[in-house]
Amino acid sequence: MSHRVPIEPQRVDAPLTQSATFLVLSVTESPDAIRTVRKAVAGIDDLTKNVAIRDLSASFACTVGIGSDIWDRLTGLPRPTELHPFRTIKGGVHTAISTPGDVFFHIRSERRDLCFEFERQLMDMLGDAVAVVDVTVGFRYFDVRDVLGFVDGTANPVGAALPASVLIAEEENEVVAGGSYVVLQKYVHDLKAWQALPTEQQEAIIGRTKFDNVELDDAESGQKSHKTLNTIEDENGEEYDILRDNMPFGTPATGEFGTYFIGYSRRLWVIERMLERMFVGNPPGLHDRILDFSKPLTGTTFFVPSSSLLASLDSD
Numbered sequence: 001m002s003h004r005v006p007i008e009p010q011r012v013d014a015p016l017t018q019s020a021t022f023l024v025l026s027v028t029e030s031p032d033a034i035r036t037v038r039k040a041v042a043g044i045d046d047l048t049k050n051v052a053i054r055d056l057s058a059s060f061a062c063t064v065g066i067g068s069d070i071w072d073r074l075t076g077l078p079r080p081t082e083l084h085p086f087r088t089i090k091g092g093v094h095t096a097i098s099t100p101g102d103v104f105f106h107i108r109s110e111r112r113d114l115c116f117e118f119e120r121q122l123m124d125m126l127g128d129a130v131a132v133v134d135v136t137v138g139f140r141y142f143d144v145r146d147v148l149g150f151v152d153g154t155a156n157p158v159g160a161a162l163p164a165s166v167l168i169a170e171e172e173n174e175v176v177a178g179g180s181y182v183v184l185q186k187y188v189h190d191l192k193a194w195q196a197l198p199t200e201q202q203e204a205i206i207g208r209t210k211f212d213n214v215e216l217d218d219a220e221s222g223q224k225s226h227k228t229l230n231t232i233e234d235e236n237g238e239e240y241d242i243l244r245d246n247m248p249f250g251t252p253a254t255g256e257f258g259t260y261f262i263g264y265s266r267r268l269w270v271i272e273r274m275l276e277r278m279f280v281g282n283p284p285g286l287h288d289r290i291l292d293f294s295k296p297l298t299g300t301t302f303f304v305p306s307s308s309l310l311a312s313l314d315s316d
């Protein structure tokens, strides 16, 4: 029997909310930067409580990710096996670019003001220890639709399948146990061109009907839909799910229409395989047609340690 303290994961499985802030920061060269960031991420539970208590019905949650380049200096711990910077994937037509990022905060709530308040208190703590790489505010759009008009998030794992897909098992080792990998890509869409497609073509690209969200078979031409390209199975037919909490963002007045892709997984290779299939195509050449209307502006990977591990970082 093990007598270890139970490992508490972060709130990776928090419900899909009405609002979210995706905050990607880099750690600066300021003399106390590492110490300040370590203190802030170790104290994230207290900061969360400060804000969450203001309205307990608003499902406030924040998860923290740590990037490959800062892992050693920030944690001083052995590296999670799969952790490395986002790898550029160059397809025949489209490229998944890789962009910088040391620390990531996924801030979620039913209420925009709670996300705002948390971001304010967090940035106060971090001060000149960080520089903002990207901050994107996402909103829920009708019945969980993306700005392309499709219901987004349907195939997410639920129940017991959720921790099994997302959290690294306790057996692995104490550093990674209860943790996940998270991959982010901020996409902008050519909405005019997308809207000019007949609905049937849009549905064939996604692999689901638009109105009632029913799964469709792929075309006989060999071109696979987005849904099929992102269905990953091993040689025994076992399927590997990831947990997505994509959010629309944008400003119609300036012509910006976006989807912020976020995927959590206990296995980084699963998300990388998805990206490979989308950008290179399966078979190669037959890339995901969603990319003809969607361009990634960023691409970053982080490790999301357990809450227990984060809290222990400032114990010295």
Ligand code: HEM
Residues within 6 Å of the ligand: 146, 148, 150, 151, 152, 153, 154, 155, 156, 185, 187, 206, 208, 226, 227, 228, 230, 231, 242, 244, 246, 259, 261, 263, 271, 274, 275, 290, 294
């Ligand atoms: C341009 C940005 C994207 C948009 C608008 C988008 C939208 C969608 C939609 C509408 C579905 C069908 C409903 C559902 O199951 O959620 C879907 C499925 C899915 N997408 Fe995306 N997606 C995007 C990017 C990505 C990326 C970059 C990945 C992975 C790296 C990904 C992985 C998945 C997976 C795993 C599924 C479920 C497949 C299944 O049925 O098992 N998506 N996406």
